[in-house]
Amino acid sequence: MPHKAKKIQVLQILSQNLRNPSPQLVDSDHIANHLNLSISETHLLLKIMNDMGVIETNVDHRLSLITRKGLQYLERQSVN
Numbered sequence: 001m002p003h004k005a006k007k008i009q010v011l012q013i014l015s016q017n018l019r020n021p022s023p024q025l026v027d028s029d030h031i032a033n034h035l036n037l038s039i040s041e042t043h044l045l046l047k048i049m050n051d052m053g054v055i056e057t058n059v060d061h062r063l064s065l066i067t068r069k070g071l072q073y074l075e076r077q078s079v080n
Contacts, residue, residue, distance in 0.1 A: 006045055007054070009035055011074040014055060014066035025063035 032042040043061040054070035
């Protein structure tokens with residue numbers, strides 16, 4: 001799966017979490033399972049996305065949430 005597609009899927013997972021009545025931080029194991037990636041690949045992807053500012057992760061990239069910038073990025077991708 002191309003890198004861009006993985007980023008979009010991560011953003012979709014994190015944005016779906018916002019629909020919960022009490023959104024929680026999303027565990028990287030959940031993301032890895034959903035994308036069929038190893039945990040190390042997932043942590044690297046989350047680190048890159050955190051550096052881009054589209055998500056926020058904790059120090060060890062185990063827990064994530066989408067940022068406003070991430071929601072805007074996802075919205076732009078759905079328009080194209």
